[in-house]
Amino acid sequence: MAAEVLSAAGMRVDVFDAMPSVARKFLQAGRGGLNLTHSEAPDRFLSRYGARRREIGAWLEEFGPPQLRAWAQGLGVETFVGSSGRVFPQQMKAAPLLRAWLHRLRAAGVVFHVRHRWVGWDADGMLRFTTPAGELRVGADGTVLALGGGSWARLGSDGAWLKLLTARGVSVQPLRPANCGFNVGWSEHLRQRFAGEPVKTISAAFVAPDGSLIKHEGEFLITAQGVEGSLIYAFSAALRDAIEATGSATLHLDLAPGRKLQRLTDDLSHPRGRDSLSNHLRRRAGIDGVKAALLHECVAADDLATPARLAASIKSLPLRLVSPRPLDEAISSAGGVDFAALDKNLMLQALPGIFCAGEMLDWEAPTGGYLLTACFASGRAAARGVLRWLKAATPATP
Ligand SMILES: Cc1cc2nc3c(=O)[nH]c(=O)nc-3n(C[C@H](O)[C@H](O)[C@H](O)COP(=O)(O)OP(=O)(O)OC[C@H]3O[C@@H](n4cnc5c(N)ncnc54)[C@H](O)[C@@H]3O)c2cc1C
Secondary structure (H helix, E strand, C coil): CHHHHHHHCCCCCEEECCCCCCCHHHHHHHHCCCCCEECCCHHHHHHCCHHHHHHHHHHHHHCCHHHHHHHHHHCCCCEEECCCCEEEECCCCCHHHHHHHHHHHHHCCCEEECCCEEEEECCCCCEEEEECCEEEEECCCCEEECCCCCCCHHHCCCCCHHHHHHCCCCCEEEEEEECCCEECCCCHHHHHHHCCCEEEEEEEEEECCCCCEEEEEEEEEECCCEEECHHHHHHHHHHHHHHHHHCCEEEEEECCCCCCHHHHHHHHHCCCCCCCHHHHHHHHHCCCHHHHHHHHHHCCHHHHCCHHHHHHHHHCEEEEECEECCHHHCCEEEEEECHHHECCCCEECCCCCEEECHHHECCCCCCCCHHHHHHHHHHHHHHHHHHHHHHHHCCCCC
């Protein structure tokens, strides 16, 4: 995005990437349908960026969801709004969009250099790259770093830049998993029988240590180590912070969101005769399979045997999460370059002429298209920052 804005302004632009091809994470996002952005109202959209809504709001004023959709259309990719309000390309793929985009950038004169790993600056301020042909030094009037966060390192963004920037006096927050799964510590039985099973159409609630209540509906996946998936990601920032603060976090699952507690209690209070608990649960409460297994896993036997307590457990099953899954498995990272280290043009105060964009900045957002939208918008904002900075540095002609 930065390359697009700069080349449109007549700048010569070179893009360097450490990987053998560019935009690997973007292509990976395409495997999930490429959720480009979201169609919800601007206020709600902005609220997704939490503490950073003010800074990101400024980027989105220039390039928010409508502009992003128009931009994709300009590349021949129509978008549609899914039932959840999320916006996807019609083809639910990243490759056609990326192909058209790279073609247009190259036609505008942007030069791509792959297998060029940026490793810092030399004593004269030249950018240093390691390449298959040896080390390369490059001078630039302005530099935009868009090095990504620290998840899925095999796609290119490995967070190695943190050390390079901190060594130059740039304040950086450690990278932490965002939109991540969590470890639970399942019994052998649950792990063996149910790892890989989705838990569908439930609702979940979490009371954060500060007393605030978060609720979402959706589905998640049982994994060998714990839980992951869209419903879990929606809570993941709050869960991660609570685990850091208190050592664990308990999510309460409502396994039967369509039924009232009283109705469930009445249904489960029917004498079960010679019926097994499994049959009783299935017949009276519609609970079986993985949901029944979760009840057995998380609820004491005494409570399972008492209809009122069983019903209460179905409506509010305590699932104790002990730690987030590692950063490399997360969809995105929290942490990165401190906003206080940047000026309003996204230029590093400690390194004039060096700008930053994308996930490497210290913000986070849930899944829903908010990540790509802010990355795109910040790339454009950084490029406009470069143009303003270059203009201010160029003496006016008499
Ligand atoms: C599985 C998955 C699915 C996702 N799906 C979605 C989705 O549907 N919607 C959404 O909004 N977001 C999604 N995301 C998140 C989104 O893809 C990222 O937030 C976004 O790609 C970040 O963009 P970026 O340009 O900041 O960093 P990246 O896309 O990570 O790009 C950084 C680039 O910098 C290069 N690089 C790093 N270090 C160096 C170096 N030293 N020298 C040279 N090059 C270097 C890397 O090779 C890489 O190409 C998904 C993420 C994952 C992992």
